[in-house]
Structures are given as C-alpha cells and as structure tokens.
Amino acid sequence: MQQPVIKTTTAIDKMRVAGALTAKVLEEVKYIIAPGISTMEINNFCDHFIQHQLNAIPGSKGQYDYPFAVNTSVNHVICHGVPSKSTKLKKGDIVNIDLTVLKDGYYGDSSKMFSIGKIQPHAQKLTDITQECLYQAIKVVKPGNTLGDIGFTIQSLAEKNGYSVVREFCGHGIGSKMHEPPEVRHYGKPDEGLVLKEGMTFTIEPMINQGKADIRQHPDGWTVSTKDRRLSAQCEHTILVTDTGYEILTYRAEEKEYIPRTTS
Template sequence: MIELKSEREIRYMREAGRIVAAVLRELAAALRPGITTAELDRLAERLIREAGAEPAFKGYQGFPASICTSINDEVVHGIPSPHRVIREGDLVSIDVGARYHGYYGDSAATFAVGEASPEARRLLEVTRESLARGIAAARAGNRLGDIGYAVQEYVEAAGFSVVRDYAGHGIGRAMHEDPQVPNYGQPGTGLRLRPGLVIAIEPMVNAGGHAVRTDPDGWTVRTADGSLSAHFEHTVLITAGGPEVLTGGAF
C-alpha cells in the first residue's frame, strides 16, 4: 500500500532527515586511516541520541549496529567491527538512519579515505551524479521507471553497472515501505509519482558487473567479481513544485 504523507508527517520527516544529514557529515569528518568502523558506529549512535532520535538500524531485523559501513568491494549492509580498521585508499560507504517521533530518515554516501585510485574516484563521481539524476526525475506526474532509467542510463554510459538485487524504497512510519525504487527501468513505466510520496533513492554502482553475493554473516553484500562499489542515498519528498531532498547537506 502506497502512503502519501500529511503535512504533520512531513514535518517530522524533515527533522529526521536533518538529523541524519548532520550525523553523516560528522562521520565523514571523523573518517581517517586507523579509525575502526566500530568507533564510527559509537559516534553515530551518540550523535543520533543526542539529537533526540533513535538509531533506525540498530536491532532492525536483527542488525547489530547503528550504521552500515561497507568498504571497497562491499556494496551495502557491512557490520561495524572493532577489528575493521580503515586504511589509506579505502572506499568507505556509510549508511545512516534515524527515527524521530516515529518517522524515519535515511541517507548514505561513499567516501575516499586519503589517496584513492583514479578509478575509485571516478566511481564515486559517477554514482553521486547518478543519484542527482534520479532525484531530478522524481517529479510529480513522472513514473518510477523514469527514476531508474535516469540512474541506469548514466551509470552504464560511464562503463559501470547498477546493482539489481537491491533497490531504494518508500519511507515514513517504517524504514522500508512501498514502493520499491529500482536503479534501472524503462521511462514512462511503473507507479505514477504524486505529491506527498516520500522515497529513498539510492544508487548502488559497481565498477565491474552488477552481480552480488552475501557473506556468511547474513548481512554484508559484496560484488561477486571483487570489483569496487559505491552507494549514495537521499530521502526525497515528491512535491507539486519538484523533489525536495529531506536529507540535503548530508554530503
């Protein structure tokens, strides 16, 4: 069931989005060689709670941490660990979610730590721009397929691939609501976008093929061919005047 959000609900979601964006900025500033992903997780939980919100991911379907930290060939859902040390040249994807007065915000970004390779930096640029193009297509009257097509066309023209096993999603009183928001598709197809719909648009882009596999931990998703991956995400409100990014300023 597709839920359109009321003005009251949107106010709460704007605040949830603001908190997520602020936390993601702080985590980006803390990233450095030698820090562990568990340290980032502790920082994120403290900041989220100090802002009057709750970590959205902690305990969600059994996930044991407050953020997801996915490194290099890891696509999404990496589990923070005191044994996982960030190193020079790593690509680190950080996914942050917060619940504020019962409503969710969700954003993710991938960062190069120190001197990353030219391929890695190009992957980041393409993935971030593909998100911008997906958001630009998220206009009232357009369809979900227009978003996916905008992302896919740009990514594949750059020689990269979009992950097909995972997608963006509706968001509101639940972290994941209908509809699914794939990062591929055909223009003019799928659900028509209406004002009040809030969705998380999140391209996951691989330097190699689009196939992925899940680690034995049941969470960490990585590229099947070992290639690098990047992930950018914003929570977006559809309005009559165009898309409003509720997690704006996160990166």
C-alpha cells in the first residue's frame, strides 16, 4: 500500500488557497443554473471564471486527456458526466457539478448537487442524505481513526435509508497531484484500513444510488450512470486532518448551518 503524503505547513497553506477558490466557483455557478442552460454552458462559465476571475487553472482540464473544466452529472449519471451543448437542464432535474482548481502548484477538489426548479420529494431526499453522508463522514476525521471508519459511516447512513453505495469509485489523496494515495472508499468496517494522521489531505466524495449499486460505463469512456437508470447523487470536499480533527479546505459559507469548517 502506498503511503499518503503528509503535507508541510507551506503545502497546507497553498491547499487552503486552492480549496477556497474551488469553493468560490461552486458558490458563483449557482447564479447561472436554470432550466434551459446546457451543461456545456456551465463548463464554459466555470472555465472562464477560474482562469480570468480567480487567476487559476481548471485542474481537471488536460488530466488523463479530459478536455473540460468540470464534470456535469445529471439525474441517473453517477459521475464523470461530460459537458455537452445538447444536454440542457430542465425543471425537476438534479445535477452534480464536480471541479478542481489548481493554484500555485496545489489542487482543490469539490462537488455539489444542484436542483433545477422544484424537484420531486424522492430526489430531494436522495440529495439530502448524500450530503449528510459526506458531513457525517467528515465528522469522523481525526488522528487515530481509520479510513474504514469513514467508509462505514457513509455506508451505514446510505443503507439505513434504502440506498446503495457505488464501489467502483472513491475519494483520494490530493495535494500537488490531483490524485495521490490513499484511496478513500465510501464503504467499510470500523477500525480497519489506514490510520489517519495529522497533515494528511484527501477527498471524501460519496456516490449514492437510489436503486442498486450497479453501474454502466458509457462509450465516451468517461460518463458513468446507474445501470437501472434510477437517480444518483454525489457530494465532495477536500479535507485536512488536523491535530484535533478536520478542516474542510473547500468549505462554502452556505454550509455553516450544517457543519463547522474545522474542529476547534
């Protein structure tokens, strides 16, 4: 097993900046999301905002030959939805916008669910529970706990509500590379797996399906959807393990009523 990179104080400071910029994009993009907008228009807004307003680099653009600044995963798409001029959002849709920002050599990575107009109660519950899976998992983060504790927390809450956890994709270490060790799985058993240490940075990004966990890989090589075509939701933050617990590096001000940015 590859060991995670323990970040220096300098690296952590740079990751705080990258994380804050990542959060800023998700805070700003909400103002353009409305029925009729295409997922390519969302991508273009984020791409331009990152480069020209934040003076940063869209981190996913060019990674693994991916040509866009964001993933836009609509309704039954689990992750890696490719922006398209022809995919236009309509009332009742849910969409995950997933993006990374590269600033001064370090990455921030986060995603958020957006609702298009009024959505059905079952869709609202799925997005709410997925968000809560993320928040409850973050609260587990502290030195001495394990990656298994994180996975178990997510899996337990999702399955308690009748949902399933996607197993083919997971969170990951992050820093001067977008993907570093360790893998952060969204299922697991308490007290198992890598022990968390101060200075570790990684993403937690549960992908929760309304139906079965089975996935379908699309011919474009990126888009992944639920095999049964039922809804899926995802939420993601970049997390730092501190001496007492956690710090959310991609924290958005709108979240203050749900979870603290850091443990004191």
